Amino acid sequence: MDKPLSDDLLVAYADDRLDPAARARVEDHLASDPAARQLVADLREAHGLLADGLGPVEDEPVPDWLVEAVQRIPPPQSPASTVIPLRPRPAWSHWPLSPAMAALLALGMGLVAGWFGNAHLGPSAPTTATVTATGENLLQQALEQRISGDPLRVSLADVQLEVQPLLSFRDDQGRICREFERRAHRNGLLDDQLGVACRDDTGQWVTEVLVSRSLLEPAGDDDGFYAPVAGDQATGPFEALSEQLMGSTPLAPDEEAALIQQGWAP
Amino acid sequence: MQTKSPDFREIQREIIALLPRLRRFALGLCGQRDEADDLVQSACERALSRLDQFQPGTRLDSWLYRIIQNLHMDAQRRRRYRGDPVDPHLLPDPEGGDHRREMESQQTLDVVLKALEQLPEEQRTALLLTSVEGLSYEAAAGTLGIRPGTLMSRISRGRQRLHKLVFGKDAADPKGTATGD
Numbered sequence: 001m002d003k004p005l006s007d008d009l010l011v012a013y014a015d016d017r018l019d020p021a022a023r024a025r026v027e028d029h030l031a032s033d034p035a036a037r038q039l040v041a042d043l044r045e046a047h048g049l050l051a052d053g054l055g056p057v058e059d060e061p062v063p064d065w066l067v068e069a070v071q072r073i074p075p076p077q078s079p080a081s082t083v084i085p086l087r088p089r090p091a092w093s094h095w096p097l098s099p100a101m102a103a104l105l106a107l108g109m110g111l112v113a114g115w116f117g118n119a120h121l122g123p124s125a126p127t128t129a130t131v132t133a134t135g136e137n138l139l140q141q142a143l144e145q146r147i148s149g150d151p152l153r154v155s156l157a158d159v160q161l162e163v164q165p166l167l168s169f170r171d172d173q174g175r176i177c178r179e180f181e182r183r184a185h186r187n188g189l190l191d192d193q194l195g196v197a198c199r200d201d202t203g204q205w206v207t208e209v210l211v212s213r214s215l216l217e218p219a220g221d222d223d224g225f226y227a228p229v230a231g232d233q234a235t236g237p238f239e240a241l242s243e244q245l246m247g248s249t250p251l252a253p254d255e256e257a258a259l260i261q262q263g264w265a266p
Numbered sequence: 267m268q269t270k271s272p273d274f275r276e277i278q279r280e281i282i283a284l285l286p287r288l289r290r291f292a293l294g295l296c297g298q299r300d301e302a303d304d305l306v307q308s309a310c311e312r313a314l315s316r317l318d319q320f321q322p323g324t325r326l327d328s329w330l331y332r333i334i335q336n337l338h339m340d341a342q343r344r345r346r347y348r349g350d351p352v353d354p355h356l357l358p359d360p361e362g363g364d365h366r367r368e369m370e371s372q373q374t375l376d377v378v379l380k381a382l383e384q385l386p387e388e389q390r391t392a393l394l395l396t397s398v399e400g401l402s403y404e405a406a407a408g409t410l411g412i413r414p415g416t417l418m419s420r421i422s423r424g425r426q427r428l429h430k431l432v433f434g435k436d437a438a439d440p441k442g443t444a445t446g447d
Contacts, residue, residue, distance in 0.1 A: 007418070007419065007422035007423075008415065008418035008419065008422065010422070011418055011421050011422045011425070012403075012418070015396075017403070039426075042425070042426065042429045042433075043422070043425050043426070043429075045429060045433070046393075046397075046424075046425035046426070046428045046429040046432075047397045047425060049374065049377075049378055049428070049429075049432060050378060050393055050394075050397035050398050050428070051397055051398060052374050052378075053374040053375040053377065053378030053379070054290055054293070054294050054375060054378060054379075054394070054398045055290075055398065056375075057286075057289065057290040057293055057375070058286045058287055058290050059286070060286070060289075062285045062286055062289060063303060066285065066289075066303050066306065066307060067282060067285065069307050069310075070278065070281060070282055070285070070307070070310045070314075071278070071282065073278065073310060073311055073314045073315075075274040075275075075314075076274075076314075076315055076316075076317070141411075145321075145408075145411070146321070147321050147322075147323070150321065202413075203413050203414075253323075254323060257321065257322070257323030257324060258323065260321070260324065260408075261323070261324045261325060261328075261405070261408065262402075262404050262405070262408070263404040263405075263407055263408045263414065265404050
């Protein structure tokens with residue numbers, strides 16, 4: 001007998017959510033595996049029990065007091081939403097990436113790959129390892145769940161971390177990739193990076209490009225930190241690098257939102 | 267008057283339309299009707315006061331399921347810390363009380379709720395979102411913020427456990443010959 005089917009596959013089969021080819025393979029296997037057949041029957045029976053028991057609850061009338069309580073909830077006192085406009089896309093052709101610039105960016109990536117060095121954090125702060133792990137979780141969560149322009153923030157003692165996806169695109173292998181900006185603040189010190197990460201088939205976002213804004217901007221000019229503008233000279237080289245990954249134009253906001261909703265499934 | 271979020275009233279109406287399903291999900295989570303309705307009310311208040319956290323274009327129901335689940339877990343945690351199992355007025359009437367109906371579906375519901383109560387929270391939630399609320403695996407995984415593979419394993423383990431609790435045999439019996447011993 002061939003190797004046993006995974007429970008995952010049997011659940012999807014029991015729920016009739018496999019494509020015809022996978023379904024046929026499972027059925028082939030089931031023909032010679034009574035234990036798996038029993039498991040499928042049990043999985044279906046459990047599903048039916050849940051659906052039969054709880055399904056009809058939806059048809060029960062909602063108590064008036066609950067409807068009225070929800071109707072009485074007032075709007076928030078102040079506009080809670082802080083809308084961060086999407087960065088308009090600059091014209092790519094303005095930013096050819098010279099070999100010298102590519103080398104500079106590659107060097108920068110090595111230098112700023114972490115959030116902060118110990119020298120910045122000092123002895124009483126969360127350890128660099130903690131900040132790095134939290135930063136990585138934040139990055140994964142923001143890229144997986146947030147639409148472009150919607151930042152995700154977390155504080156660790158007096159360190160504030162923020163990740164904001166900037167736009168999404170497919171690379172030429174069909175992977176979903178997202179440009180992002182991530183910032184770490186502590187006591188007025190700011191580390192501000194731009195990056196591109198692509199989603200692998202296990203759902204992990206793998207960082208392909210990471211550069212520090214300070215390497216992209218002329219010394220002493222921090223005007224661009226919070227308000228990158230279209231065609232901004234300082235970010236041009238980064239965008240040229242990102243463009244090299246890009247297989248097509250960036251995803252439209254509604255397309256991106258739909259993909260996020262589906263967990264990035266095509 | 268102050269500026270209002272432009273979509274507030276519309277989302278409020280959408281939430282009211284979702285109430286029957288939100289109540290069902292909450293009932294499956296906590297097993298008590300009164301508590302479920304309180305949970306739904308709190309979740310609606312939280313959602314409508316934090317509309318800025320809702321991502322337009324995503325599913326409103328998923329967002330609310332998630333809020334309900336978070337509130338439920340918070341409540342469980344608080345009870346554990348206080349050593350206070352349930353609010354006394356939420357304890358079920360041992361004789362059945364007002365809600366008792368001599369209907370087969372009610373009996374099935376009671377059996378299901380009793381079994382769900384014995385599952386770990388993470389399995390219970392996975393089962394409710396997929397088998398009862400009808401979310402796709404992807405949408406359910408997104409609602410819970412977990413990977414699809416993790417969701418599938420919770421569904422598989424949860425259903426096998428539920429089956430064993432209700433029918434008294436081991437769904438995962440390797441020989442497929444279990445009869446209830």
